[in-house]
Amino acid sequence: MIFVTVGTQLAFDRFVGAMDEWCGANPSVRVFAQVGPTKLAIRHMEHEQFISQERANQLFLDARIIVTHAGMGSVLTGLKYRKPVLIVPRKASLNEHRNDHQLATAKWLAKLSGIHVVWDEKDLASTLDGLEHIQGGAQISEFATPELLNNLNKFISE
Amino acid sequence: MQLLRLRPAFQDHQVEYVCTNESNQIDVTAKMHVVTDANIWQKVKLIIMFMEVAWIVLKFRPDIVITTGAAPGYAAIIFGRLFGAKTVWLDSIANHDELSSSGRHAGRWATVWLTQWEHLSVENGPAYWGKVL
Numbered sequence: 001m002i003f004v005t006v007g008t009q010l011a012f013d014r015f016v017g018a019m020d021e022w023c024g025a026n027p028s029v030r031v032f033a034q035v036g037p038t039k040l041a042i043r044h045m046e047h048e049q050f051i052s053q054e055r056a057n058q059l060f061l062d063a064r065i066i067v068t069h070a071g072m073g074s075v076l077t078g079l080k081y082r083k084p085v086l087i088v089p090r091k092a093s094l095n096e097h098r099n100d101h102q103l104a105t106a107k108w109l110a111k112l113s114g115i116h117v118v119w120d121e122k123d124l125a126s127t128l129d130g131l132e133h134i135q136g137g138a139q140i141s142e143f144a145t146p147e148l149l150n151n152l153n154k155f156i157s158e
Numbered sequence: 159m160q161l162l163r164l165r166p167a168f169q170d171h172q173v174e175y176v177c178t179n180e181s182n183q184i185d186v187t188a189k190m191h192v193v194t195d196a197n198i199w200q201k202v203k204l205i206i207m208f209m210e211v212a213w214i215v216l217k218f219r220p221d222i223v224i225t226t227g228a229a230p231g232y233a234a235i236i237f238g239r240l241f242g243a244k245t246v247w248l249d250s251i252a253n254h255d256e257l258s259s260s261g262r263h264a265g266r267w268a269t270v271w272l273t274q275w276e277h278l279s280v281e282n283g284p285a286y287w288g289k290v291l
Contacts, residue, residue: 008179053181072252073159076291104255140291144163148288152167155246155270156222 002128003063004033007071008050011038012096015069015088018121020045022128029131032059065134067124070102070109070117076140079114084136086116088124113137160226160250162186163290174218176211176230193230198259208233215241225264226250232264244269251290253278 004019006012016035023031024044033047034056051059057077060066066078070089078085089106090096110117114137118124127134143149161175162185173188178195193210196203211233215223223238223245225231231247238245247268249261254275257265261284265271271284279286 053179054184057184070252072250076159076163079291099256101252101255101258105252108254142163143166144290145288148290149164149167151287152164152224152246155244156168156171 001030001032001059001063002065002067002131003059004031004035004045004047004067005056005059005071005074006034006036006069007074008036010090010097011036011040012069012088012090013038013040014094014096014121015090015124016040016042016045016047018088018124019067022125025125026128034059065131067128070105072105075109075115079112079137079140080142082114082136082139084114084116084134086118086127086134088118088121160248160290161224164224164248168222168224171222174214174220176214176234178230196229198229204229212237215243219243222246224248227258227264228260232260235264235267239267239269246270246272248272248290249274249278249284251275257284 016038017040019033020042031045033045034051035047035049037049060077060081063083065084065086067086068074070087075085087106089102092100106117109115116134118127175186175188175190176193178193180192183190191214194203194207196207207230211230215237219241220238220243223234223243225234226248227250235245235247245268247264249257251274257278265284272287273279273284274289276286
């Protein structure tokens with residue numbers, strides 16, 4: 001199963017449309033998408049606008065691969081469960097976000113194992129066609145770096 | 159999500175959470191308050207959210223406020239400061255090229271203003287104490 005998520009704040013129709021098209025061409029692959037506040041007519045892909053945290057967690061666990069915008073919540077959860085995370089960053093020039101922090105985020109995330117960035121939605125289909133070769137990374141810690149935790153703990157206990 | 163990765167830093171203390179989505183309760187055993195989600199462009203929602211956060215801070219009277227943003231975190235920093243708490247603004251790790259706009263404003267109110275990127279830390283601006291990942 002492929003779990004697709006765009007976060008809860010904004011629609012991301014360029015991405016959702018490309019995913020829906022790929023689903024139309026690949027009906028044998030199970031896909032579930034959380035698509036946010038979209039007005040797009042989605043034809044081929046099982047989807048909901050919003051889902052509970054509990055359901056999302058289960059989908060993250062069950063998925064073979066996570067396909068998402070460059071939102072830290074989705075990316076961190078995917079990495080925590082050692083799933084391959086395929087990222088399509090939002091662009092401010094297309095009104096997909098208020099600024100281009102997702103492009104910057106995707107740039108540094110791309111260096112981590114288990115992260116695969118698709119810069120152009122036109123390349124999404126060919127990337128997903130090679131699905132079986134997309135690997136997850138090593139497990140990340142459930143918590144922040146010891147450096148940050150120690151510094152915060154010191155401040156709290158002062 | 160980033161905030162939850164900080165849990166070991168405050169595990170020995172009494173903690174209450176504030177968030178905008180009630181289904182996040184499954185991630186924490188501590189008490190969680192849900193407030194209205196609002197961004198800077200939604201003025202009415204923003205005012206309601208600020209009042210909700212003010213009420214929570216007034217009732218709970220925290221010694222410490224820690225937030226990773228955005229608008230509700232800003233409100234918590236302001237009311238935390240007014241009611242005598244030490245406050246920490248940890249800018250999201252997503253802000254690699256520049257600080258978030260909420261961070262630029264809220265950071266000045268916080269006792270400790272942090273970025274997760276060393277290259278963004280400056281004198282009289284955010285400090286770098288480490289990353290959530």
